[in-house]
Amino acid sequence: MIWSLQAAPDLTDKQFAQWSKLLEDRAGICLSDQQRVFLQTQVTMRMRELGQTDYSQYYNRVVDGVSGMIEWAVLIDRLVVKETSFFRHRPSIDFVRGYLQNQINNKTLKGSFDIWSVGCSSGEEPYTLSMVLNDCFSLAQLDPYYGVIATDISRAALGIARSGVYPQRKVEMLEPHVRQRYFKQLENGRYQIDPELKQRVCFNHANVLNINEMPGIDQNVIFCQNLLIYFRRWLRHEIMNAFVDHLKPGGVLVVGLGEVVDWSHPDMVRAPVDDVQAYIRKAAV
Ligand SMILES: C[S@@+](CC[C@H](N)C(=O)[O-])C[C@H]1O[C@@H](n2cnc3c(N)ncnc32)[C@H](O)[C@@H]1O
Numbered sequence: 001m002i003w004s005l006q007a008a009p010d011l012t013d014k015q016f017a018q019w020s021k022l023l024e025d026r027a028g029i030c031l032s033d034q035q036r037v038f039l040q041t042q043v044t045m046r047m048r049e050l051g052q053t054d055y056s057q058y059y060n061r062v063v064d065g066v067s068g069m070i071e072w073a074v075l076i077d078r079l080v081v082k083e084t085s086f087f088r089h090r091p092s093i094d095f096v097r098g099y100l101q102n103q104i105n106n107k108t109l110k111g112s113f114d115i116w117s118v119g120c121s122s123g124e125e126p127y128t129l130s131m132v133l134n135d136c137f138s139l140a141q142l143d144p145y146y147g148v149i150a151t152d153i154s155r156a157a158l159g160i161a162r163s164g165v166y167p168q169r170k171v172e173m174l175e176p177h178v179r180q181r182y183f184k185q186l187e188n189g190r191y192q193i194d195p196e197l198k199q200r201v202c203f204n205h206a207n208v209l210n211i212n213e214m215p216g217i218d219q220n221v222i223f224c225q226n227l228l229i230y231f232r233r234w235l236r237h238e239i240m241n242a243f244v245d246h247l248k249p250g251g252v253l254v255v256g257l258g259e260v261v262d263w264s265h266p267d268m269v270r271a272p273v274d275d276v277q278a279y280i281r282k283a284a285v
Contacts, residue, residue: 008044011036015055019043022063023079026072027153028209028239029230042078077156081230084121086128086174089225091275092254093132096221099252100136113146116219116246118208119227120150123161124170126201127193129223131182134197144200149216151206161203164193211242218248225256236260244268249284 011019019039020031031039043055052058062071087093096115103109113133117126126148137144152158171179171191183191206214208227222243228236240263243253253268257277271278 008040008047009055011040011043011055015059016040018059019055022059023076024232026209027076027080027207028232028235029080030232039079043075046075046078073155077154080154080157081226082121082154082157084124084226086124086170088125088128089256091273092223092225092257092278093128095254095271095273095276095278096129096223096252097132097136099221100133101139104136104140104142111145113221114217114219114248115146115148115221115223117148117150118222118224118243120152120157120161120203121154122157122166123150123164123193123201123203124166125223125225126150126161126203127164127182127197129221130197130200131178134200146200148201149204149219150201151204151208153205153207155205158203158205161201164198166191166193208239211239211246214246216246218251219246220248220251222247222251222253225254225259228255228259233261237263241265244281247281249281251281252278253281254278 016036016039023029023031023039043058047053047055047058050058052061062068062075100109100113103113115126115129115133117129120126130146130148133146133148134144137146150161152161165186166183167190171183174183179191182194182197184194186192208224224243228239231239236259240253240255240260244265244267247253252271255277257275259277265279267282268279269282271280
């Protein structure tokens with residue numbers, strides 16, 4: 001019987017440790033022992049596609065030079081959780097809306113308003129932020145002057161994000177006026193994001209572990225939700241520290257509620273909001 005029809009052999013403890021270490025070293029993602037079946041399923045599915053039968057041989061293939069990097073790009077997409085939705089955490093989105101609205105009202109907005117969505121998955125989060133910023137500028141009858149940078153480690157997720165086309169189930173929970181304003185229904189029933197909104201969002205492949213190597217402009221808002229939870233506590237803190245260096249004075253860092261505990265930074269103060277975990281960078285003195 002060929003291997004593809006047989007049950008996959010179980011990962012040994014040693015093999016599980018080896019694969020987990022690779023995932024953590026390269027992507028920061030720390031698997032618990034309960035996720036062994038998940039890891040095994042994803043790895044064996046990929047091995048089947050390649051006609052490979054031996055975990056160790058496949059491991060060597062993944063870590064071998066340039067071709068290994070290409071294989072890694074395929075595998076990592078299978079190992080990350082990409083769940084997301086439009087307006088996923090409303091209080092955090094409303095916090096960003098209020099933050100920009102205040103700057104518009106107080107006339108303290110200087111230059112363009114820049115947001116970075118870190119771990120943007122298939123694009124729902126950065127497009128949501130783009131809708132909110134667009135709303136704020138049009139309410140104030142100002143020309144929209146903003147940009148959204150959206151990064152993720154999964155090339156497949158970025159492909160969906162760049163297409164800006166979503167199935168009906170992804171948009172049906174949106175308020176009808178939002179759907180009408182920012183989406184067009186295609187003949188095949190899918191929904192396409194408004195082109196003007198789309199051109200405001202720049203998608204890039206990036207691993208947040210390499211944050212210190214990321215060039216680019218400082219941000220008014222860094223929005224990072226449902227990503228740091230997969231990392232060890234010390235790594236969450238390191239990345240939070242690095243985020244601070246990418247913020248403009250007065251800029252805000254918004255993370256998922258409860259995703260980072262016991263973190264503080266001399267340049268940051270916690271925003272006094274109950275259901276949002278946000279930190280404001282102190283203005284330069
Ligand atoms: C659960 S999704 C969250 C999506 C969105 N932020 C939200 O809250 O709805 C987590 C995303 O983080 C990405 N990710 C995981 N590890 C990463 C890393 N080391 N660097 C960049 N992105 C990563 C995954 O590919 C995935 O798209």
